[in-house]
Amino acid sequence: MYVSRFLDDLFNYNDIYHNNGLVFFEEILTDEILPVLIARPIHKLLENESYFTKLYLMSDSLMGVLRMNGFFLKEIYLQKDNQNEELNSIFETLESKESHGLWSSMAAKVVTHLDEDAELSVLGEIMTLYGVKSRHGRTRKIKRHTINNTYTDWKGKTQTVKIENTPLELLINFRNKFYLTWNRIF
Numbered sequence: 001m002y003v004s005r006f007l008d009d010l011f012n013y014n015d016i017y018h019n020n021g022l023v024f025f026e027e028i029l030t031d032e033i034l035p036v037l038i039a040r041p042i043h044k045l046l047e048n049e050s051y052f053t054k055l056y057l058m059s060d061s062l063m064g065v066l067r068m069n070g071f072f073l074k075e076i077y078l079q080k081d082n083q084n085e086e087l088n089s090i091f092e093t094l095e096s097k098e099s100h101g102l103w104s105s106m107a108a109k110v111v112t113h114l115d116e117d118a119e120l121s122v123l124g125e126i127m128t129l130y131g132v133k134s135r136h137g138r139t140r141k142i143k144r145h146t147i148n149n150t151y152t153d154w155k156g157k158t159q160t161v162k163i164e165n166t167p168l169e170l171l172i173n174f175r176n177k178f179y180l181t182w183n184r185i186f
Contacts, residue, residue, distance in 0.1 A: 037064030059100075059175045066103035069126065070094070073110040076120065084113065100172045108132050131166035145170060149177075 034042070041060035048054055074091060082088065090106045108130040114123060115134050127134050131142050146164045153159050163173065 037067055055178060062171055063100060070103045070107050073107050077110045100175055104172055129168055
């Protein structure tokens with residue numbers, strides 16, 4: 001529930017801008033509800049003045065959410081079945097080099113695999129978070145948002161591309177685009 005509200009607050013820019021969303025973050029931090037993977041970047045985000053650093057701290061807190069969900073789903077998967085070579089390969093890769101996209105794709109594959117036989121009560125909410133439709137009716141309607149990305153192609157012409165995806169995948173897409181753009185500048 002807290003992870004879902006955290007992601008909802010990140011996407012509701014008006015609440016964050018008017019400080020309503022940040023009040024929720026402060027409540028969580030003072031009540032010590034979130035683990036350090038998520039709480040530490042959020043705490044630093046509230047104290048920091050640099051917008052550049054705030055973007056990286058948002059990325060770090062998102063990575064914490066993805067790690068938590070990923071570790072949880074990995075343990076459930078390994079208790080049920082560990083014969084899927086593709087997933088085992090992803091697990092090995094995540095141990096040596098992790099990324100937002102790889103955590104997300106691993107979680108989507110694991111929940112798809114677990115949907116067939118698991119009786120986990122939160123599986124439907126996790127499947128909705130990662131945009132995976134359940135075969136057993138566990139998921140609600142999956143919200144997909146459309147964003148227009150504008151870029152300059154190799155000929156110098158401005159191009160616009162529509163991207164439709166789940167909120168989590170759009171956050172990862174934004175993070176990757178921002179990170180790549182900033183690293184090219186420096």
